[in-house]
Amino acid sequence: MNTETLLTFFGALNHWITIFLIVTGLYIIVARSNMIKKLTGLVIFQTSVYLLYIGPGKVLGGTAVILNDRFTVYSNPLPHVLILTAIVVGVATLALGLALVVRIKEAYGTIEEDAIFEQDRDA
Amino acid sequence: MIEVLLPFALLIILAIIVVGLLPLQNLLAVVALLGAYSFIMATLLVALDAPDVGMTEAAVGAGISTVLLLAALKRVGSEESRGRRLDPSALLLSAVTGVILLYGTSGLPEFGDPHGAIHNHVAPYYIEKTPEEIGVPNVITAVLASYRGFDTLGETTVIFTAGLSVIMLLRLSVRRRVDAARDGAQADDASAPPEDQ
Numbered sequence: 001m002n003t004e005t006l007l008t009f010f011g012a013l014n015h016w017i018t019i020f021l022i023v024t025g026l027y028i029i030v031a032r033s034n035m036i037k038k039l040t041g042l043v044i045f046q047t048s049v050y051l052l053y054i055g056p057g058k059v060l061g062g063t064a065v066i067l068n069d070r071f072t073v074y075s076n077p078l079p080h081v082l083i084l085t086a087i088v089v090g091v092a093t094l095a096l097g098l099a100l101v102v103r104i105k106e107a108y109g110t111i112e113e114d115a116i117f118e119q120d121r122d123a
Numbered sequence: 124m125i126e127v128l129l130p131f132a133l134l135i136i137l138a139i140i141v142v143g144l145l146p147l148q149n150l151l152a153v154v155a156l157l158g159a160y161s162f163i164m165a166t167l168l169v170a171l172d173a174p175d176v177g178m179t180e181a182a183v184g185a186g187i188s189t190v191l192l193l194a195a196l197k198r199v200g201s202e203e204s205r206g207r208r209l210d211p212s213a214l215l216l217s218a219v220t221g222v223i224l225l226y227g228t229s230g231l232p233e234f235g236d237p238h239g240a241i242h243n244h245v246a247p248y249y250i251e252k253t254p255e256e257i258g259v260p261n262v263i264t265a266v267l268a269s270y271r272g273f274d275t276l277g278e279t280t281v282i283f284t285a286g287l288s289v290i291m292l293l294r295l296s297v298r299r300r301v302d303a304a305r306d307g308a309q310a311d312d313a314s315a316p317p318e319d320q
Contacts, residue, residue: 003124006124006127007124007127007233007234007235008233008234010127010128010131010234011127011233011234011235012228012234013131014127014130014131014134014234015228015231015234016225016228017131017134017135017137017138018134019221019224019225019228020138020221021134021137021138021141022220022221022224023217023218023220023221023224024141024142024145024217025141026216026217026220027145027210027213027214027216027217028145030210030212030213030216030217031209031210031213031214032203033203034150034203034204036150036153036192036195036196036199036203037150037153037203039192040144040153040154040157040192043157043161043184043188044141044144044157044160047160047161047164047180047184050164050168050176050180051134051164051167051171054168054171054173054176055130055171055234056231056232056234056239056241057171057172057173057241058126058171058172058234058235059172059235059236059237059242060126060127060234060235060236060237061126061235062172062235062237063172064172064173064174064175065172065250065261065262065263066174066260066261066262067250067253067254067260067261067262068260073237074172074250074262075171075172075173076241076242076246077246077249077250077262077263077266078241078245078246078249078266079173079241080173080175080176080263081263081266081267081271083173083176084175084176084179084263084267085267085274085275085278087176087179087180087183087184088179088183088278088282089278089281089282090183090184091183091184091187091188091191092281092282092285092286093285094188094191094192095191095285095286095289096285096288096289096292098191098192098194098195099288099289099292099293100292101195101199102195102198102199102292102293102296103292103295103296105198105199105200106296106299110204111199111200112203112204115204
C-alpha cells in the first residue's frame with residue numbers, strides 16, 4: 001500500500017472519529033436525564049464541531065499562520081478565527097446553562113428531567 | 124505521514140475518553156474526564172497548526188469550563204440519580220445524524236489537500252496582505268482584531284449578554300435565600316430585627 005492511499009484512508013478515518021464524537025455528544029444530550037450531564041454532552045458536541053472546521057484548514061507540509069521568512073506554506077487562518085470566536089461563545093453558553101441549572105435546583109429541588117416533569121404534571 | 128497519524132492517535136484518545144464518560148454516574152468524575160477531553164483537544168488543535176485555538180481551548184475549555192462546572196456541582200450535588208439505560212429513540216436520532224454527517228464528509232476535500240476550496244478564496248489574500256496592511260506577524264490576530272473586527276465586537280456583545288443573564292439569575296437565587304432566612308428568623312422571634320444583607 002503506498003503512502004498516498006494510507007494518507008487518504010487516515011484522513012477519512014479522522015473525519016469518521018470526529019463524527020463519532022459529535023454523535024456521542026448528541027446522544028448524551030438527548031438520552032441522559034441529569035441536566036449537568038446534558039450540558040457535558042453539549043460541551044462534547046461543541047468541541048467536536050471545532051474539528052470539522054480546523055481539520056479542512058490544515059495543509060500538509062504547512063505550518064501555523066505566524067508569518068516568518070523561513071516558511072512559505074501556511075495552513076488556512078480563517079477557520080482558526082471562526083473557532084476562536086466559537087470557543088468563547090461556547091463557554092458563555094455553558095455558564096448560562098449552569099446558572100439555569102442552579103435556579104432549577106432551587107425551584108424544584110432536583111435536576112433530573114424526569115422528576116421535574118413529574119412535579120409539573122402533579123402541580 | 125506523521126501529520127495525519129498524530130491527529131489520528133489523539134482522536135482515538137478522545138473517543139476512548141468519551142466512551143468512558145458515557146456510562147458514568149458520578150458527575151465529579153464526568154467533569155474530570157471532560158477536563159482531560161478538553162486538554163487532549165487542545166493538543167490536537169496545536170497538531171493541526173492552530174496554536175492560537177489550542178491555547179484558547181486549554182485556557183477556556185479545560186480551565187474556565189471545569190471551574191464553572193465544579194462550582195455548579197457544589198450547589199446541585201454530584202450524583203446522577205437514575206441508572207444507566209439505553210434510550211432507543213435517542214440512539215436512532217444520533218445514528219441518523221451520524222449517517223447524514225458521514226454522507227456530508229464524502230464531499231469534503233482530502234485531508235491536508237492544498238487545493239481544497241477553502242484555500243482558494245480570501246485566505247491567501249489575508250496571508251499575503253497582512254504584513255503591509257496590518258503589520259503583525261500573526262495573521263489570526265490580524266483577521267480577528269482588524270479585518271473582522273466587527274465580528275469580534277458582536278462576540279463581545281454575546282458574552283456580555285450571557286454574563287448579565289448569569290448575574291441576574293444567580294442574584295435572584297441569593298435574594299430568595301436571604302428572604303427565606305429572614306422569614307425563618309421572624310417566625311422564631313417576632314421582636315428580632317430582620318437580617319438584611
